[in-house]
Amino acid sequence: MNSEKETFQSKNYVSKSLLHRFSQFVGFLLGARFFVAALLTFALYVSTFFLFNQDESFRKFVFDFKVHGIIFCTVLTILAGGIINQFYDLEKDHVVKPFRTRVQSFIKQKYFLYAYLALSAISLGVAWMISHNVFVFFVVYQFFMWFYSHKLSRMLIVNNLTFVSLTLYPFFGMMVYYETFSKKVFLMAVFLFLILLCIDIVKDTLTRSVDKTFGYTTIPNYFKSRNTKLILTSLLMVTMAVSMKLITKTGITGFMAYYFAGGLFIMILCIYLLINDSRRSNFFTLNILRFWVFVGIIAMLLNGIEHKL
Template sequence: MDSQNSPKNSKSFSSKIFTFIYKIVGFLLGARIFMTVLLTFALYVSTFFLFNQMESLRAFVFDFKVHGIIFCTILTISAGGIINQFYDREKDKLTKPFRSRIQSFIRQKYYLYSYIVLNSVSLTIAFLISPRVFGFFLFYQFLMWFYSHKLAKMLIINNLTFVSLALYPFFGMLVYYQTFSDKVFLMAVFLFLVLLIMDILKDQLTKKADLLFNYHTLATDISSKINKQILILLMIFNSIISSLIIISIGANSVMSYYFIGSLVIHLLIIFILILNKKNSNFISLNLFRIWIFIGILSMLTDGIITKY
């Protein structure tokens, strides 16, 4: 009798294990933990090597206020990913079927509980740092919710808000260290335009789902030809910004080589879009993703060489 029940018990146990794993993976995907890790890395690299011009590595390591602000950022962005997933869940079933299948193992109410907990912990830590930091993150959390609830369906505003939210933590660190310069401003414009181009390309890939669920984007509201022309104009303008950055920082640093490479990348993606192949938007989007990661590594390498 025991031997007959054993396979069933074993199967039931393995099924529970797989369900638990799916729930963990589903939660991590909902919180966009992988993008959050990349953003955390980018925040630390840019904070120490770009914004922080005075502190030594030792002083930076023991600056718990900065670590607290970055930790609040991580929690807030994870919460933002969860609330965005909550509002976009029907659309995601079409655009991200594999992710949606895994996330279906967790009830939506648990995502909402996680959203509240993450934001609450973030605000508590922010308040302990200072009332100004608390206000900074309270406004950030409100904007993230309002974007997911309302702005994500509004033409052009959705793109501009999405990019602004992505750069908001970097703006906070810039104000914290008061590192204002032409170089930093030009780099901010460069990154803003890259993220804007990427978001427009992403909208091209989700055009059918956006039309179905009444999301207004450039891809849904104007022709593909005009949309492509806008993308090319943005890349030409960003190439000009890259040239200005090269002039600003000189031509003998790792970052200068990165922005020289950016000129090539922009020209390559313009060529890919003009060819108008089936996967042109997908290839272009992923080239930009890789290039941003290379940019973070370039900043890290350049900072190490400069400081040490």
Template structure:
């Protein structure tokens, strides 16, 4: 392969990884599925398709998420060299200033589109972008706030869609709580895997401050909360559709996670992290199938 072509391809993949394009693509899928099948209970599919404001809100959110991935990568660059060496090597093919140019372009594009849609959407996105920067710059190193803020920022676009449709049903509240605690579990698990690097670069995380045993106890406690929420959703809706079957099966998935963590099996945290990531993806698919067949 021509060296110049190889270099260009490496630059392209470096940008994709730096902007977390693949994670953003998954979030786009999750946003559209949840928007139509969970938040939107009153509009027909045809009205939803031609609702330019909701598509604009999702697009602006995704552009801001891409920008947030870039600024987070910029501040975490040194830590990522230790925790994500392969990704860091690919990203080095592209100079940091190009990432910053892309960050500014994506944020301005998002705000420009938002301003055309409405002043409220513009303000919503402006706050989001500020919080994304502030998290990367300051909050990511502060104990407890780092985990809580990360989860809140992940859910922020979903909150925007919820406000847009003004659908505050009990089912949505339970689902939001379930997602919040699952994402919190994932973030704490991620901190256990980057513990040494976090210590070197002064990131105050639960594993570093309280140690492994306390972290495991906290993780088990959060998993039990998710189990209780799953049981509440089943009790509220009845075990009569794909969506509630997902939560019923999820109880067994969470029990497996507790078993992995408590018995401290080899690579237990890594296995639990990826099992829960996979289960979240299954949840998006379950919501889609539930909406199609019910």
């Protein structure tokens, strides 16, 4: 009888231990923004091969270890940036993202900091082995990742512009690496910048009161609802103008042409939702724009495959 009881207690202890370890693992993934990093990695590979790299064959691209090294460094830097950002936003996240912070609580904050230092060091080490220029590129990237979390995320307008710029920074690096400068690439970059800027501002409308409480000066809690709505509507209309320019002036074809044409209707839908000025409509707008960015990556992938065949 005692033997059976001890066996049951042993199994119960093992299951609790495994559950605890799994919770720690999930907490680390959430703290490092792993899923965001995975999406950005996918977007980097798609844009690098199908947009910036116009001449290289797929075989040559696969064995271009310098490019893979740069993307690897980018992923590590994004993971490190996610960790340091959640470290500085911990109090705010307790209110805005209670489930995530509860899962992250299974890991002590000092271990997140150790992971941040390790990921940053490995990224810079690999970058140094690639070239000195790549090393400098990532030193700048990591510095602004930290400085954004430490200071810039609380500054009006600067927070939105810095966040979007840091998101696009790796893509800019690839564009410089392949020396792919054209009107089409420039307009596509402007389009993506505007979409991400709208996403960030709409996201701030959903956390307006919490941001104000914790000292984050954002557009929604500084300019109030009416002016924020006007700013977002103006940005979406400029985005529509960029889409029309891409369709009519750059000779863009295939799935990307359909994507930018469809984007006109998406922008109109978002403007309609923003006019309602409710939390629910803002939530729908945020997720529609996020989804449309993902659709853009898929459209670029399909367009690239069509042209490469």
